[in-house]
Amino acid sequence: MRRKFVAGNWKMHGSLKSNADLLREVRSGAAGLDIDIAVCVPYPYLAQVADLLEGSNIAWGAQDVSEHAQGAYTGEVSAAMLVDFGCKYVIVGHSERRTYYGDTDAIVAAKAEAALKAGLIPIVCVGETLEERERNVTAEVVTRQLNAVAERCGVKALADMVIAYEPVWAIGTGRTATPEQAQEVHALIRARVARDDASVAAGLCILYGGSMKPGNARELMAQPDIDGGLIGGASLVAADFVAICAAAR
Numbered sequence: 259m260r261r262k263f264v265a266g267n268w269k270m271h272g273s274l275k276s277n278a279d280l281l282r283e284v285r286s287g288a289a290g291l292d293i294d295i296a297v298c299v300p301y302p303y304l305a306q307v308a309d310l311l312e313g314s315n316i317a318w319g320a321q322d323v324s325e326h327a328q329g330a331y332t333g334e335v336s337a338a339m340l341v342d343f344g345c346k347y348v349i350v351g352h353s354e355r356r357t358y359y360g361d362t363d364a365i366v367a368a369k370a371e372a373a374l375k376a377g378l379i380p381i382v383c384v385g386e387t388l389e390e391r392e393r394n395v396t397a398e399v400v401t402r403q404l405n406a407v408a409e410r411c412g413v414k415a416l417a418d419m420v421i422a423y424e425p426v427w428a429i430g431t432g433r434t435a436t437p438e439q440a441q442e443v444h445a446l447i448r449a450r451v452a453r454d455d456a457s458v459a460a461g462l463c464i465l466y467g468g469s470m471k472p473g474n475a476r477e478l479m480a481q482p483d484i485d486g487g488l489i490g491g492a493s494l495v496a497a498d499f500v501a502i503c504a505a506a507r
């Protein structure tokens with residue numbers, strides 16, 4: 259039985275004050291829930307969040323990482339730096355990074371590899387755009403994105419990663435994939451991995467992301483291949499995030 263995992267993605271939101279308020283409520287609301295929980299926050303707040311979550315059942319992570327180990331890459335943050343102060347997770351290949359910052363499949367794979375090598379758990383995002391869904395190439399796109407990572411890191415390495423299926427048309431739009439639509443792609447991802455390694459596939463944690471809310475979380479996470487959620491907007495509202503975590507049980 260795979261454990262459920264709910265991760266928040268705060269995106270570029272937060273302040274010292276609002277983070278403290280949000281995490282105080284999330285920390286008490288999520289206490290005792292028997293699932294894995296994490297929040298992925300902007301770099302400047304990692305240390306604050308690490309402090310605020312100490313001794314809780316909530317882990318924390320970053321939202322991106324450099325594919326390079328160190329060197330002349332102004333503005334970048336290495337995986338080793340994140341590990342240095344206790345980071346556990348890092349999102350790589352979020353569609354916003356792919357769309358606005360040029361993260362190609364190859365760069366995403368290199369970032370996942372860099373994260374793994376340093377001891378982080380990469381949360382690798384895949385997903386099709388609306389145009390791709392309408393052209394009926396969802397399976398092809400998601401498989402291509404996944405293959406890039408599997409080929410660079412090896413299929414066995416997927417056992418130490420989390421995959422997040424996030425249809426781009428559902429992110430921040432209020433438009434959620436139906437449980438059936440999401441399940442179909444999750445099953446496809448698991449089947450693709452099973453072709454190479456059945457045991458890695460059986461243990462693989464695959465999150466759904468894209469307008470997951472308290473009202474749709476339970477039904478989505480009840481699907482056989484949906485192991486949790488990557489939550490954007492709703493992770494900024496303590497009661498909503500806690501309700502989604504509770505719905506994962």
Ligand code: PGA
Pocket residue numbers: 267424428429430431432467468469470488489490491492
């Ligand atoms: P959303 O974002 O929940 O606001 O749609 C999800 C994500 O981008 O990870």
